[in-house]
Amino acid sequence: MSSHSSAIAYRLEAARSVVRDAGQLAMAMRPAPGGPAGTQKSAQDWLTETDGAVEAFIADRMKTLFPEDGFQGEEGGVARDGQLRWVVDPIDGTSNYARGRNRWCVSLGLLDGDKPVAGVIEAPALGEVYTAHVGHGAFLNGKPIQVSPVKEPASAMIEMGWSNRVPREVFMEKMDAIMRLGAMPRSGGSGALALADVACGRLDGYIEIVINLWDVAAALPLLAEVGASVSPFLANGGLTGPATILAANPHIAEALSAAVSIPLK
CATH class of the missing domain: 3.40.190.80 (D-Maltodextrin-Binding Protein; domain 2)
Incomplete structure (x- = not known):
């Protein structure tokens, strides 16, 4: 593995830990099942307190770990530029999250310039974690994954x-x-x-x-x-x-x- 690839692998492992902690924060703040909790930005487009809290948590952790890397969040925009840039959706599936449903996730991707090179998607309520490092496989809860064989x-x-x-x-x-x-x-x-x-x-x-x-x-x-x-x-x-x-x-x-x-x- 080249030094650059090793640097990506190291970042992915760190991101996995940060996203796990962010998922735990989101679970702790998760609304009970029922009517939507949060504010409506537009029709069916929700924002919860958790979106901001999770994004701030991830932004702070990644800045501490990798101050040279760029960072972009859904809520905060591009906070820092860098050849390597983290892109986060703190709660993807906010409309589900706001109603206490299970189908939502914390998503953190890494770009090298304009090329996606690694990513972590954690769905804490489903107990599932996806990880990928380009050239080194894609996994669900540590097991390799593959596309459907359906042809018709x-x-x-x-x-x-x-x-x-x-x-x-x-x-x-x-x-x-x-x-x-x-x-x-x-x-x-x-x-x-x-x-x-x-x-x-x-x-x-x-x-x-x-x-x-x-x-x-x-x-x-x-x-x-x-x-x-x-x-x-x-x-x-x-x-x-x-x-x-x-x-x-x-x-x-x-x-x-x-x-x-x-x-x-």
Whole structure:
């Protein structure tokens, strides 16, 4: 392993510890099941006290551990620049978290320039931790993962993320295209976990028309390591603003891409 690769591996191990502690903080602050706890930024777009607390916790820890690294958070924006840059979504799936549901995660990705190189996604309420280091594998709770072997769209399970930034007509058009393939549609409320589900074979594909870097930064190394087909999210503007993503197992990727008119290249 080169010295640079060793530096990434060391950072990933440190990030794993920091994210574990951040997940414990989020669990301690977790609302009880019921009506949403938090403030509504816009339709179905929630912010809780935990989002800010978890992001601040991770930001402080990473600054102490790696003061030379850049840092970008969903809530705080780009706090520091650096060749290596951490990108955090403190609570991905806030609408679920705010209602005491289980499908949410803490997501922390590492970019080397404009290349995702490592990531940690922890879903504390589910007892699951995904890790990946490009060139060194992708894992769920320490065990290697792989994409689904499903080849027929009529046997596929496809998730599509919803956003109030997408016109209803566009969402319905894409969802209709998925169903016309014969695939089973899903929508779970966490982009990071949906992408991780593609990486481990629980889903055959995931689509979101408008999604941000912090939602996908930790998942992109997972997808790369398992050979998933992924649209060029970063090249299409995802480094600096919202963009569209399609990720799928390679057996159905072309059919899904054609059906929903989202190019893979």
